[in-house]
Amino acid sequence: MNVFSLIGTVILVVLMLLPLRKKEHRTKTEIRKAIVRFAVVLGGITVIMVLGMGYFLALLVGVLVLILIDKKTYTKKRLLIYGSIILILGIGGYTVFRDNPTYVMNHLKKNPLTTSLYVTQNGEEVISYQSDIVRPLASTVKILIATEYAMQIGEGQLDKESMVTLDELKRYYFAGTDGGMHEAWLDSITSEGKIKNNAVTLQDVTKGMIVYSSNANTDYMIDLLGVDAINERAMTLGLTWHEEVYPIVGVSLIPSHIKTDGMNDKQLVQALKELPKDTYRSLAEELSAQLKAGTLDFEGAGADLSMDVQQVLSDRFIGATANDYGKLMAAISNDQLPPAATEVLRDLLEWPMEFNEGNKDRFTHLGMKGGNTVFVLTQALYAETLEGDKTEIVLLTDDLSDWQMGLLMRNLNSFVSKMIGDEDFRLTVQQNLTEK
Structure with a gap:
């Protein structure tokens, strides 16, 4: 739980207990209600800390529990109101948090001054979108x-x-x-x-x-x-x-x-x-x-x-272009560096092959490094499928809001996956980013 979530939780607890400061409100019923609400908050903290549930989701679940344990909820009018609210929140949550690789494409298209994308496949340049503009690299450097x-290892x-x-x-x-x-x-x-x-x-x-x-x-x-x-x-x-x-x-x-x-x-x-x-x-x-x-x-x-x-x-x-890192990833993927250096680099960069066993069912090689600041999100990768197709992708984004950062981070993996394995999706992105 970060500091802002902690502050929000403290404020929530204080607001719950605030009515009890007046003596006339300290009845058995109100005290029982306060205890129940406090227990719900503690339960929420537990699932966040122990189960890793997102703070926003835990908050929604907590509010739902409070609604359900309130006897006043079970009237036709309140059931209709609460049902409508839950439906709207559900639709909104699905729209925002569903897996949506096209969000990355749309962000690139809408923000040409702050984004770059460079994609090659089997040695052929597929997409070069603002790829000659120097942008901050964050940890991709x-x-x-x-x-x-x-190289120094290879040179002894x-x-x-x-x-x-x-x-x-x-x-x-x-x-x-x-x-x-x-x-x-x-x-x-x-x-x-x-x-x-x-x-x-x-x-x-x-x-x-x-x-x-x-x-x-x-x-x-x-x-x-x-x-x-x-x-x-x-x-x-x-x-x-x-x-x-x-x-x-x-x-x-x-x-x-x-x-x-x-x-x-x-x-x-x-x-x-x-x-x-x-x-x-x-x-x-x-x-x-x-x-x-x-x-x-x-x-x-x-x-x-x-x-x-x-x-x-x-x-x-420190900045560079997406084109620069596209060249670097291609050099590694295509064994253009000395063999000893390539072996060391693959061991370093191909950590996704170990972290996710499922990648071995799809790739012979998958190496990547990304980076971010509060405002920047970047990623450079190379991939070689079991069929022998090779893809290099470099994405650089800058000047992001918190909202944009969250959605890009959520959808980046699915965007990359479809760019590697879905020719129709790759063509759609290519067409969208080359339209004038």
């Missing part, structure tokens, strides 16, 4: 970092079985800057027994960057590989429009670093916007170095940034 890692510069201590990784960690992903990775490797003498393999560190999107692991890898080597690799691979990579945690520390006493949020936003690209990147590297050395002189950075500040950080995140 970690594919490039993983590629440089795989690194050993994927070398050990990295958790204490070393902790030097790159700053609480509140990756949505709890680093902790989730730590929980995973602990439960799988992969920690030996407080250390894990370099391959597992890199998997933490790809599968769990740990920013601490990412900045460790950037430092290990060398930021110049990563940026040079982008050019070598023909990623023409790829912006230079820099430490991700370091970026989230910039607002706290440049904020001065008395500076309000509007002034901070303006100051962030005015930082030249080179200065912005240098600050990210400098703050990352300070974090590693333990010499940062502020606390709580990145935890409570306003939406306006987060918008600037999102807009200024």
Whole structure:
């Protein structure tokens, strides 16, 4: 349960108990009603925390239970009213929350200034929609970092079985800057027994960057590989429009670093916007170095940034084109990289084949990495079916509202699935995105 859900629950409980503050309302009947309502709220909290039910659905179920246990409900008038409300909510809920892959297509079509889609199949470009526009990548950029890692493994510069201590990784960690992903990775490797003498393999560190999107692991890898080597690799691979990579945690520390006493949020936003690209990147590297050395002189950075500040950080995140990442995914899928590097990359990116056994009934290979900020949702993938058909898909979206983000995340998997396996759907998307 997130903080907003918790606040909403507390407010709901207070409103339920508020009538009892008056003595004349503290009758046995009203007290019993209050206890029942409180029990329903506690039950709702239980199903959210234990069963993982969505907060909105739990709220609807709770309201329905309260209606059903109220004796006044069972009159013709109230039954008609409540029945109509439930029917309207049911129809509305089905319309909004049903599996709807066309929502992604419609969002792309309606928002050409903030979206890109690049699709190839069996080496042929199928869709190139705004695919030459540089957009923020979010964590999808970690594919490039993983590629440089795989190349250095293949060249014998690194050993994927070398050990990295958790204490070393902790030097790159700053609480509140990756949505709890680093902790989730730590929980995973602990439960799988992969920690030996407080250390894990370099391959597992890199998997933490790809599968769990740990920013601490990412900045460790950037430092290990060398930021110049990563940026040079982008050019070598023909990623023409790829912006230079820099430490991700370091970026989230910039607002706290440049904020001065008395500076309000509007002034901070303006100051962030005015930082030249080179200065912005240098600050990210400098703050990352300070974090590693333990010499940062502020606390709580990145935890409570306003939406306006987060918008600037999102807009200024490392960018590239959908075309760039389409080339990269094709290079991996078509074994255009050295064999040793390809083997390492497939091990990193093809986690969906292990997480969902059903994928093995459909694909020989399925590799992907996505990313998101509050405003950005991105994904790059390659797929090879059991019949040998190969597809690469790169989707970049920006400037999303909460509503758009929720619906895109809900429908993205079904959109991708149909793009890979349904020729008619693929043709429909192609036609819709090429209409003038």
